[in-house]
Amino acid sequence: MPGTLRLPRRAALLGGAAGALAAPRLVFGQGTAPARIAAEAERPRADWGAAVGDVGADRALVWSRADRPARLVVEWATDEGFRNAERVRGPHATEATDFTARVDLQGLPADAEIFYRVIFEGLDSDRAAAAPVLGRFRTAPASRRDVRFLWSGDTAGQGWGIDESRGGMRIYETMRRTGADFFIHCGDTVYADGPIAPEVRLPDGSTWRNLVIPEVAKVAETLAEFRGRYRYNLMDRNVRAFHAEVPQVWLWDDHEVTNNWSDAKDLSADARYTEKRVALLAARATRAFLDYAPLRPHGADEAERVYRRIAYGPHLDVFALDMRSYRGPNSHNRQERAGLETAILGAAQVRWLLRGLLASTATWKVIACDMPLGLVVGDGRDAEGRPRFEAVANGNGPALGRELEIAGLLSALRHAGVRNVVWVTADVHYTAAHRYDPGRARYRDFHPFWEFVSGPLHAGGFGPNEADDTFGLEVVWQRAPEGRANVPPTEGMLFFGEMAIEGRSGVLTVMLKDVAGATLWRRSFEPERA
Template identity: 30%
Template sequence: MDRPLKRRGFLGLTGTAAAGAVLLGTGAAPAAAAPLRVPRDPFRLGVASGDPLPDAVVLWTRLAPQPLAPDGGMPARPVPVRWEVALDQRFRKVVRRGVEHALPEEAHTVHVDVRGLRPHHEYYYRFRAGDAVSPAGRTRTAPAPGTAPTVDFAFASCANWEMGYFTAYRHMADERPDVVFHLGDYLYEYAAGVNGDVRTHIGDEMNTLAEYRQRHAQYKTDPDLQLLHATAPFVVTWDDHETDNNYADLSPENTDAGQGNDTTEHFAARRRAAYRAYWEHMPLRRFRKPVDTALPLYRRFEFGATATFSVLDTRQYRTNQPYGDKWQVSGPEQWDPKATILGDEQHAWLERSLGRSRSTWNVLPQQIYFANWDAVAGPDDGGYNDGWDGYRVSRDRVLGYVEERGIDNFVVLTGDVHSNWTNDLRRDFERPETRLVGSEFVTTSITSNGDGTDSHDPGRVYWEENPHLKYYSNRRGYVHCTVSRDQYTADYRVVDYVSRPGAPVRTDKSFVIEAGVPGVQPA
């Protein structure tokens, strides 16, 4: 059995690594200067890893001895940060080491793209700045092409600081998954006191780079989130609250006129700041550093022949929502052929990713409710216009490609809606007799909407209008998945309260998909 992570001293970095060459960071080295004294305890935001490949992983940290200060409590100078990767928790078998420079213009964050690692293997890593030593982190590379191991992962969404404690993250860490997919709303942009009183945001609604950096830092101080980041690599994608509620491309939320977002130019400045702070605080590769208002985030991960994950961005490239984003208002605007939730380039990329996959399972980690969500009785289609219902031509294009090209074992992972749902997927949701082409697992929130209830009934109209609906739950938590060549198992893991810390976790419901047999079945 794996032992728990332990914080230990950082071994000296002189000499040559026993099992690997010294790798130098990509950050520009500073010019010679007077010796720099690093403030005490600069690793208060923890460590993280992400975007695992068969031979590589990204390592992240930020130097911030005063996390909520505008500069994190760091001097306005580059700081050399040494890092090392080992096969063991005691760092006796170091395989990679090097130096990156934490730059003040990047909030003294570090993004190390470590290469030359072994596939599907567990590693430990840590950092050193001056005499200060970071906590140790655990990470894991992806399986090698052609291999077919069982893949164990979790996915989560919607962690609102003010609405509760991140207990679910701690339980995810205890399960030590191979990888965690975070599907958006990693944080919330609202001003202090707007969303709840369990805990309090610092500051006003985020608009500037300094404000986004401060909010990211506040969330990263959470011990449960720090533990999960130090336990498993993350693959992240955003939804709206990392920038602004329900924004679409360069269009802000409809109620944002009083937030200084009344022009495209004003909102572009806000989005530019949000995207920059997001990249700085996530374990993303350096080449993804945003340029102006753009941060290409859709990307592909192959986990051997078991699963291919095509991670989507349904926020950055979408056209504005139909009907002013009103809930359960339907009509021809939802079928506008010019409307798009992915943009043409991402749509084409997704089709290439699905078309060239040789994995058993084809999985789409993404943000927004994918299946039809009809809460209006009668022939009216209703719909969730911030989700795929508002972009029905886009959804039909995806499902049409899956159906016509015979893409097997298609599974969509979703967040956003603060409750658990399970759906069968078909191209025509109004005709339940038509062919099933896939399944959707929707995770509840980590904290958003508070404790929730024990209800498993969303209401009669939902069951009657959505025959593809198989499950609903109103508790907080996450979904834990175990995927093999033959079977996909999804466990809905829930906690009964988040308004105070320490809630135990339990499995509320489990579903199974048999490879080659579309549709979910109770486990």
Template identity: 30%
Template structure:
């Protein structure tokens, strides 16, 4: 992808930019030029420590955070990645050109063992709305090069935005080819909406066609477990390519910790789990160590500030939500069922503080597009054709009053174009959002785009969207596809265009991606409009019966 040579880490006398990394771990300010005297620990490195690649995240108009983690033996059972139990000096560089001739910032950070030898450098004082390239050096070793991008100036719309979003990558269920295809689409920004990694031990969660590769280690419960699991995922070259292609905005869902967890409650609270809060703290720490997050997200015990707001000039504001850490426990024993608790106004999926933050953001927004990056299905999705409402208690359907308050909030604030982005459900969906889902004639007040999984659920099958029973029961649901893939959007002043990309299989590596359908959201016209639908290949497709669909939907939240 990059023309920068890994064997020619340039030495320069240009002033270093300010940098900040881990708490009390990064050397901020000038420091020695790259290629200077290495630390004693870095001299001990006998093999390449950059096996996990590089990443960039949380861009603003003058900078971004860049990340790497040193791990010459990434799958070491102790989670230390084969690193010495001492700090290591890491040099970093920012270039204005892909060929690596115009160095604009450099500095030094310290990778510390207590933070998994990860490095988070916050780079600023860069030009807005343009590409940059970055890399790291430790001892004699040079990292791969990644592409970064700054957001437009706060008063500018910029040159448009190509944004891709993805979720749900179960390593065992398939190859991460979809990440490779996403990288090849050259987005300016990538949103990952959760289930970046899965906690299960080998073969305890099996895809319908069988698992094609295997997890290392036990079910993740300790810090060492989570570090090892993140490392296994990060060694995948397709995932590394996606990280190197563009800055990411990340939020978690459940599998980064434990299936269907809710605040301080594990999936199965009826089973005593006295170590759950320690497990939560370990998972949060490992998540921070392995993601390109700013210092505001440094975890503090069992707490981690993950909801945040990123502005892309005047064009778009991204409200990144956390629907796990503060939610009320799922009602009625979780799963898909009729549940009176779902309507309890005291129940919340965001928690009161995050809800206030979001509603305040709506009131102050002047963006053309307000985008909610979040985890679970937002629109009502009833899977029973009769009078009884049967819905997922793990999604917003299990927190009806919470959904109503937030939807009413953007309506009352006059948000120009509210768009909800969702992962979790291992299928593509597009839907209109309502204040009253029980009245199909009520006005549409927003739009939801849902991405399928990268691999979770195995290959999947294509089907005729028009014949899907859920779309008949829920007329506000406009599209469904059960193949693996991701979504690429083009956000402009006049419209948002979404291409639902799919792969014919993930059980074998290297499949090509194609657009299954395209939807457009016009400025000031809430709701999704289909503009393209690829013809169905009858030789590989089938329309499942409603009972089969219920079984598939149940698997989205049921622990295997």
């Protein structure tokens, strides 16, 4: 592993059990005693913790939620004692945003540990304040240093919710302990279409017992039900602690709305839904996602835009994509000409991505997306009985359908001489290392590249999926349930990926890990020089 490891954040703070016992310290993601005493009923509550997103060298977005109308206040400092703390008075949290609010902290020092506390002030005459929620994060570097980040996807899917007797969503605590600089959630941040029952019988005869609330008892249709899905995940103590300490980069995929969602999705035969208008469901789901995602909003003309670039020092640019909002309908996906029906990113996003990659001076350009490029992901059959496809791939053969958009992007990068592009993704509920090689491909006008798949975080295990030869996908390594569907979390098929970039050399090390933190696969890559 190149470079020097930083201690996991909480370990670094506490300095071991003896120090913790001798002098109580901060517990991140949880409330502490308020500075002003007030009757409990008079104070707002922030039981859903706090999260930090889209961190740069001099700014970071801080998110939280109150239980009633209140005003968000964020205090930050570069020391644990909050000496000389800066205080930023943020917006009101009201019913319009489900009492969520965010503050975009600016003017932060680069490459610094930032301690923060989130406070909600009441709107009554004495402005009784909520117990602060504490957290910390590190800003991006302005010069070369070791950088470590994580990625995965798929939280609370297939009815596997929070079983507190089994430790809840344990993988979030495993990831927190890595001390990573940030985490990319590659989508399916919630499963709005997946009801969570109080009990699930496991294959060994034991019982999985879910924590449940009314909003997860059925498929989400109302705005309140979509929002409830996000609140549900934040009921897990592991998730709250992770969010408080590890900055987030959120993407989204289909389950934030409904399975295999596009504008052309037909719910007429799905008896679970009384609301059949997919566009209305998508509108409500989008509002809920934007309320709860620690995502820096764009201007008014692009208020719902998810794709964006996160610059993280001289060695790393992250390009977070949106494969959901601009796609054409799921189809047989074998059109010979590109058009609106073959879009997966959409023309505007492709132009933005290409411009950003061409302009990037970072050693590594990491493209984070919600679905793999070369794995076949089906979506039933079309009206003519032909296979219909959910992702890019459509089976072996030349570039057709959605593959045309990706082929054009890959060719443009080759001709521009852009190197050191790596893709990370989730979606398929197993973990794998893929190499795309023009020497093996049907479409050959591109430079070889790697794609790394990891997930689920806390959902059923599936796979592996069929590999498509259009871009020469070679499955270098994979770990999957091998033909079994919806394998429960108790079997350990929960995965995340970790990347570490050595500041001195720029060497990238990729590790694919399991719920226990064990490294299952690892490889280091020297950056290619121009």
